[in-house]
Amino acid sequence: MRRRAIPLIAAAVALVAAALSAPAATADDAPAPVAPAVSDGGPDDRHRPRLYTPAANPDAYTQAFDLVRAGQYRDAAGILAMARTPQAVWFGDQSPAEVEREARQVVRDAEGDTVVFSLYNVPGRDCSGYSGGGANTTAEYKAWVDAVARGIGRSEAIVILETDSLALIPSDCGQDDAQGTKTAARYAEVNYAIDQLEPLRGTRVYLDTGHPGWHGPDSITPRLLKGGIAKATGFFTNVSNYNTDPANSWYGKLVSACIAYAGEGGDTRQCPHQSWPRAQADEWIAANVRTPSSGWKHFVTDSSRNGQGPWVPPPGKYTDPQDWCNPPNRGLGARPTLRTGDPLQDARLWIKIPGESDGLCLRGTPGPEDPERGMVDPKAGDWFREQALELVRLANPPILPGS
Template sequence: MTTAPAASRRRRSLPRWVWISIVAAALVIILAVIAAIGWTVTTGLSLLNAEPPGVGTTIVAPAESKASLAAESASEGTEEFAAAAYLAAAPTAYWLTPELDPIGDVGARVLNLANEARDQDAALAVVIYGLPERDCGQYSAGGLDDADYDTWTTEIGSALSSAGAADIQKIIILEPDSLALAPQCDNVNARMTQLHDAVDRLAGTNTWIYLDGGHSNWLPASEMASLIQQVDVSDAIRGFATNVSNYQPTYAEFEYAHQISDALGGSHAIVDTSRNGADQAESDWCNPSGQLIGAAGGAYGDDVVDTNLWVKPPGESDGECNGGPVAGAWWPESAVELTTNVVQ
């Protein structure tokens, strides 16, 4: 049998420059994997250690706000422009309603707001306002039926929990007036189910949910606490929000929040100070005259009140009362009056 020469049987070695290229490419891949793992671990730890809102919290000033849109259309140099521009720059919660952000669109809106919050190094605060029989047939009447409300809030929750919003602190004010109005509207049981299920759909990492807490000049604290307790979501929410869309003094709201918290065994609160700067609200809640914007968000807080925020956007009407347009519509005259203490 003829055998091949030894030289032809020997495995040929790759040139040295090829081995160097292979090793270099492998190192690049390894470093990329390590970087990706490190980012994931760091992000995961930051979310696990996410803190609730507190004094110093800044929320996004949405480009989609009605104040911002009004500033774009107002004539520069006018008092209407000055008021709208001031309010457009103020960190304020964005109200998600099915009328403006319907099913199929609301998720994209949430992600856009999250991007704005990231760009501004701010938290995202949204008010969810679309449950069935909203406002009990009053000025803000509307909302969705039960099936569509489920779909709508599921879309919101999915967007809030998606990668596009995962790194943002998210604050949810869930359905203002829904609990405080329930006894008057005789729909307490329906409200409990609607809010309980909505919380399930909205809860997520670094998401802080606050239920309707009325305000200090409405229901007694014990009754308000009982309504909150009946929603039966204490493990999934941060607490309750008071003075939303109202004008009660900050000191009265802090006292009220403490009373509710004590009745609940230690819950937390957000206080809306967007329009309580005049400190003279009393019982008139629908476009009362002589009001002023209140303290900027993140200014106050204690062991019960996480902080104050601007929840109701100043300049938007409470309804067709005291000369105002429909609820939620931009009202230039109101914006001017509310900002007379800060805009010359």
């Protein structure tokens, strides 16, 4: 859970607010009003569900404080507005007792708003890469999930169940034996989590599909089926990635259609790929999927950093460009909402915490610096000031009024 505010952070917020209310010396330096925290509902929407805004990374407030002291009022306001936007609460690595206590505190703080929980503790997560870790055994993971379920209780919650758990299974990264023991355990772990969380009164569980630049519906759907998608509300896409909202929505529709087709006995290898012309894909779906779209699985997407779309690395410059890893010149995406206008898309969310680093990006070079940035990137999960400023300045739509 995000760390609680400390006196320095409170002072930073007060100082930023004072600076924003002061007269501006010039038009270029004039501080803009801080955008209100996005709650997905206003005074006229009191009876509609709203998204919870958790306590932000304290380093965001420290950065805003430093920007005010430097006279960069608009940048400070942008960082503060970003921090005050509804985002996911990430759980991973806590003990069962800790995660139960912290989950219970979050839902108490939410006071009925919908909390987005991102669970990230499956054994062997991230193929032991930058965000490696997780529970040591399946038994440990089950005990941890049980504790999360007790903490959530009967509250309103969206559960993002284990990013990369299905798009990146142990057999993909050479960590499994010839019998596929670890991969089979992964599917069992995901199924167990669904069984414990989906039946909770206010909880909806979504499974991993990676993103549109990774798997096609033909390859991810069999993994979703083994992972227990039939028992879950749906799936998620683009967590910690940069694909555009249109690309994510189209991918979501294709995956949902492929799941329905497989449920009718169809061969998932025949499902349309996101690279197909849309008219051709729609024609295939109309001709082959008998289940009405009202019976298809739903999905949610991550728009926290996709305002400028994916980064295209310079051709031939890197042996491993790591286009997902702290790419330069990206921006915040559209604000979170539970009302997308798409009957299949339950929400657009900020799941990855914008401003937190993806890890030490070397792009196939010896390092230690990220060659695209000329600096050593912070380790995964640490606050990345330079990237945070990029996200605010290049936000699309703008994070501040008048931008």
